[in-house]
Amino acid sequence: MALNIADLNISSREFTPNGPLEDRHAHDVDNEPPSLLIDGVPDEAVELAMICHDPDAPLPHGFTHWTLYGIPADVTEIVGPDADATYRPGSNSFGATGYGGPQPPEGHGPHRYYFWIYALDRKVEGTPSREEFLDTYGDAIVEQNRVVGIYER
16 A cells, blocks of 8 residues: 555644644653644544654654554544543653653753654554554554654753
């Protein structure tokens, strides 16, 4: 199946694309996940998955801040504060489950936080890590898109 990137969209009322994330979203402040808006889900999608990843973290595979599975294909908003209780949160790189907000090293400069939405043609089983999800479900991705927020200490 050819990857389509024309229709699926993810955005937020809380930050503009490539704009700053507020301190309340930071791990060591309020650790409040942002709400995300979704539209243009392809008809063949049966489920959505969402991953927040920081590729700027000084680690070999970056830093995963949030994995969220079991999102119905007809969802148009992931309400941040309710998301971990509404859907199926997976592990993050903090060694916990659910949302773990930005916490870049002091003085490391701006970090980009990619909020990826994936439309899938089959359901995700369990709560795989980011790497396990991409390895196991890469062939099930019908369409994907992302919105990027920036955070700096």
